[in-house]
Amino acid sequence: xxxxxxxxxxxxxxxxxxxxxxxxxxxxxxxxxxxxxxxxxxxxxxxxxxxxxxxxxxxxxxxxxxxxxxxxxxxxxxxxxxxxxxxxxxxxxxxxxxxxxxxxxxxxxxxxxxxxxxxxxxxxxxxxxxxxxxxxxxxxxxxxxxxxxxxxxxxxxxxxxxxxxxxxxxxxxxxxxxxxxxxxxxxxxxxxxxxxxxxxxxxxxxxxxxxxxxxxxxxxxxxxxxxxxxxxxxxxxxxxxxxxxxxxxxxxxxxxxxxxxxxxxxxxxxxxxxxxxxx
Amino acid sequence: xxxxxxxxxxxxxxxxxxxxxxxxxxxxxxxxxxxxxxxxxxxxxxxxxxxxxxxxxxxxxxxxxxxxxxxxxxxxxxxxxxxxxxxxxxxxxxxxxxxxxxxxxxxxxxxxxxxxxxxxxxxxxxxxxxxxxxxxxxxxxxxxxxxxxxxxxxxxxxxxxxxxxxxxxxxxxxxxxxxxxxxxxxxxxxxxxxxxxxxxxxxxxxxxxxxxxxxxxxxxxxxxxxxxxxxxxxxxxxxxxxxxxxxxxxxxxxxxxxxxx
Numbered sequence: 001x002x003x004x005x006x007x008x009x010x011x012x013x014x015x016x017x018x019x020x021x022x023x024x025x026x027x028x029x030x031x032x033x034x035x036x037x038x039x040x041x042x043x044x045x046x047x048x049x050x051x052x053x054x055x056x057x058x059x060x061x062x063x064x065x066x067x068x069x070x071x072x073x074x075x076x077x078x079x080x081x082x083x084x085x086x087x088x089x090x091x092x093x094x095x096x097x098x099x100x101x102x103x104x105x106x107x108x109x110x111x112x113x114x115x116x117x118x119x120x121x122x123x124x125x126x127x128x129x130x131x132x133x134x135x136x137x138x139x140x141x142x143x144x145x146x147x148x149x150x151x152x153x154x155x156x157x158x159x160x161x162x163x164x165x166x167x168x169x170x171x172x173x174x175x176x177x178x179x180x181x182x183x184x185x186x187x188x189x190x191x192x193x194x195x196x197x198x199x200x201x202x203x204x205x206x207x208x209x210x211x212x213x214x215x216x217x218x219x220x221x222x223x224x225x226x227x228x229x230x231x232x233x234x235x236x237x238x239x240x241x242x243x244x245x246x247x248x249x250x251x252x253x254x255x256x257x258x259x260x261x262x263x264x265x266x267x268x269x270x271x272x273x274x275x276x277x278x279x
Numbered sequence: 280x281x282x283x284x285x286x287x288x289x290x291x292x293x294x295x296x297x298x299x300x301x302x303x304x305x306x307x308x309x310x311x312x313x314x315x316x317x318x319x320x321x322x323x324x325x326x327x328x329x330x331x332x333x334x335x336x337x338x339x340x341x342x343x344x345x346x347x348x349x350x351x352x353x354x355x356x357x358x359x360x361x362x363x364x365x366x367x368x369x370x371x372x373x374x375x376x377x378x379x380x381x382x383x384x385x386x387x388x389x390x391x392x393x394x395x396x397x398x399x400x401x402x403x404x405x406x407x408x409x410x411x412x413x414x415x416x417x418x419x420x421x422x423x424x425x426x427x428x429x430x431x432x433x434x435x436x437x438x439x440x441x442x443x444x445x446x447x448x449x450x451x452x453x454x455x456x457x458x459x460x461x462x463x464x465x466x467x468x469x470x471x472x473x474x475x476x477x478x479x480x481x482x483x484x485x486x487x488x489x490x491x492x493x494x495x496x497x498x499x500x501x502x503x504x505x506x507x508x509x510x511x512x513x514x515x516x517x518x519x520x521x522x523x524x525x526x527x528x529x530x531x532x533x534x535x536x537x538x539x540x
Binding site: 185 | 334335336353354355356358359360362363364366368369370371379380382383384411412413431
């Protein structure tokens with residue numbers, strides 16, 4: 001018994017050592033490739049700066065990094081940016097959260113009642129097949145050019161990704177896991193709650209991450225088409241005014257929002273799943 | 280009195296556009312209370328199919344399986360199953376995996392805790408209670424698989440090649456532990472394996488199934504004179520050699536041999 005415990009301990013220690021060295025290797029410090037990457041970025045930024053400053057490239061086509069920073073500070077300080085930013089964020093969050101909620105609930109219900117899926121899936125496929133961009137004019141007609149039409153559009157952009165990933169994940173539950181549930185005489189409800197939904201979590205989060213990326217794209221696009229507020233509106237306004245630095249500011253901001261959003265979902269996934277999943 | 284009666288069980292698989300193939304044909308085996316029976320046979324001979332039929336996970340196409348005289352219709356509390364690679368739920372800790380059956384049957388919380396602790400102790404898993412399956416070795420996982428079945432206190436335990444994925448030394452260790460558990464818990468065990476040495480080491484009776492369609496080809500009764508078995512016992516080795524010769528020879532059906540070690 002003691003000998004076994006000793007062996008277990010040594011193997012555990014050995015495994016720990018191994019992961020430590022692997023981590024070291026991964027972090028590995030600063031490599032030549034990293035240096036080249038940074039040099040490339042600096043070179044590009046410098047080139048933009050010089051090309052615009054010397055007039056080799058017109059200010060309308062390209063913005064010097066310094067003017068982008070200046071423009072950002074300007075609209076941040078004079079209060080132009082914040083209201084638009086908040087509107088966009090609230091539209092994305094509202095639409096996304098409703099889509100995530102509805103997607104997960106129906107994913108669960110479809111798994112529990114296959115008949116419901118059979119009934120609903122044809123309608124979902126039909127709605128899913130419509131390019132969301134194409135129904136925007138209708139949505140604007142129905143819900144106006146404000147908050148509501150954007151939320152509905154984001155909802156349509158995101159909900160199916162969450163729904164189908166949840167359902168597919170549940171359907172791919174390992175046969176062995178289901179057999180275990182049957183051996184213990186689990187009810188259908190117990191099987192769904194305690195086996196299929198947990199088994200579907202990685203796939204569900206995959207859907208939530210995809211949806212987070214598309215939601216931001218969707219809202220900016222919708223705001224560019226018809227809106228009086230939001231980053232998309234600010235972007236198309238900057239375009240009309242040929243304010244190139246401002247366009248850069250907004251593009252960078254939107255990218256950052258999208259990346260942060262996806263990272264946030266990945267972070268939630270990590271806290272929920274990292275203890276047991278191998279990833 | 281036999282606790283499990285496998286009575287002329289057949290299983291045919293329907294494949295669309297083809298004739299149905301027989302996996303099992305008229306298989307009859309009686310297993311007495313407290314007996315340890317191993318089923319061996321070439322791979323693909325339907326050993327696991329037979330086990331799943333006894334477990335109530337699959338329906339046979341002919342014949343009947345009775346447990347305690349009552350025909351098997353679906354799974355039941357009387358029968359525990361240990362799966363090939365443990366099939367633990369990766370999102371549950373070892374403690375909660377072992378407690379799964381009691382949780383699903385809504386046993387009182389007190390009893391759940393008590394039983395889980397008892398069987399974690401028995402299988403040497405107490406120190407790993409709050410680990411997840413992915414953090415455990417194959418041997419530890421299968422100990423948990425066995426504990427998960429034992430916790431429900433079934434009368435019969437079915438084991439489907441439970442040690443086949445383990446390395447040799449771990450496998451031997453688990454075989455010994457299984458013998459000890461069996462001694463203590465007095466369970467009837469039906470054990471499917473393709474490892475002949477494992478079968479002769481563990482079983483009171485080894486049943487050899489023929490290739491498809493499977494029928495009972497031969498039975499080897501191994502009578503124990505001592506409380507423990509020696510893996511290197513010459514008689515055991517001889518029986519193992521005999522079984523493996525019978526597999527390659529395809530011996531005539533329905534023979535019955537008794538050995539005393």
